[in-house]
Amino acid sequence: MPKKSATPIPEAQFSAKVSPRGVARLKGGHAWVYRSDIAANEAVPPGALVGVTDPRGQFLGTALYSSSSQIAIRMISRERVADLPALVAERIRAAISYRERVVANSNAYRVAFSEADFLPGLIIDRYHDVISAQILTQAMDADPVRSAVVKTLAEELTPAGIVERVDSRIRDLEQLPPRKSGQFHLSLCHSWPTPHVFRAPGGGVKVVSFLSSISPIREAKVVIGALASALDRLTSG
Numbered sequence: 720m721p722k723k724s725a726t727p728i729p730e731a732q733f734s735a736k737v738s739p740r741g742v743a744r745l746k747g748g749h750a751w752v753y754r755s756d757i758a759a760n761e762a763v764p765p766g767a768l769v770g771v772t773d774p775r776g777q778f779l780g781t782a783l784y785s786s787s788s789q790i791a792i793r794m795i796s797r798e799r800v801a802d803l804p805a806l807v808a809e810r811i812r813a814a815i816s817y818r819e820r821v822v823a824n825s826n827a828y829r830v831a832f833s834e835a836d837f838l839p840g841l842i843i844d845r846y847h848d849v850i851s852a853q854i855l856t857q858a859m860d861a862d863p864v865r866s867a868v869v870k871t872l873a874e875e876l877t878p879a880g881i882v883e884r885v886d887s888r889i890r891d892l893e894q895l896p897p898r899k900s901g902q903f904h905l906s907l908c909h910s911w912p913t914p915h916v917f918r919a920p921g922g923g924v925k926v927v928s929f930l931s932s933i934s935p936i937r938e939a940k941v942v943i944g945a946l947a948s949a950l951d952r953l954t955s956g
Contacts (some may be wrong), residue, residue, distance in 0.1 A: 734761060754789050781796045782799075783859075811843070830850070839858075860916070885899065
C-alpha cells in the first residue's frame, strides 16, 4: 500500500463508533482504542480528528485516527476539538511549564512524553540548547501540526536549533513517507555555541561536546545518538 502524505487537520468532521469493550477501556482511563474495537467509521482519512461515540451514539471525546496502526484511536480530548495545532501548542507550553517546576540541576531532559503530556505521538527532548522532536503518528505528521510544534518550541525555549529524530520503523508502520533525521529548523542562530554541556537529572552525567569543526546536522546526530538511550531510561523509570 502506498504511503500517504500528511494533510491538513481540520476540526473533527468524522466519527468513529467503538464497541462496548472499547467504551469500557476509555471509561476506565485508557487513552487508546484498538482497531478490533472500532465498530464503525466513515471511511476516515489518515490522521484525521474523529469524534468518538459509543454504540448508541453518545459522544465520548475527540481522538487522532490512524488508518494503519493497530492502535486506531488515540484520545486527544474528552471535549470537541476545533483547532488541533492550537491545542498542541497549548499542551507543549503546559509541558514546558511543568518541567520548569520539577526539573532541577539539569539541562538535558524530556520536555514532552506523548500521552503522558496529552500529546499522543509527540516526544520532545532537550539537550541544553538543542531540541529534538519525534513525530510518531499520522495526525502529528500533518504540516499544520508540525509548524505549530516548531513555532511553539522556538518561542518558548529559544534554542540554538530544533532537529527531528526519525524512527523509520514507526514511520513505516504508520505508512508515512520517509524523512531524514535533522530536518525542522537546523539552526535558529548563525552558529551553534560550543562547547555543549549537558547535565542529566541528578547531576550524575556530564557530556561535553567540542564539535565546532563539523556541521550542525552532524553535531545534532552525534549528541542525540549518545544521549537518547540514557535519557529514555531516566524518563521512563
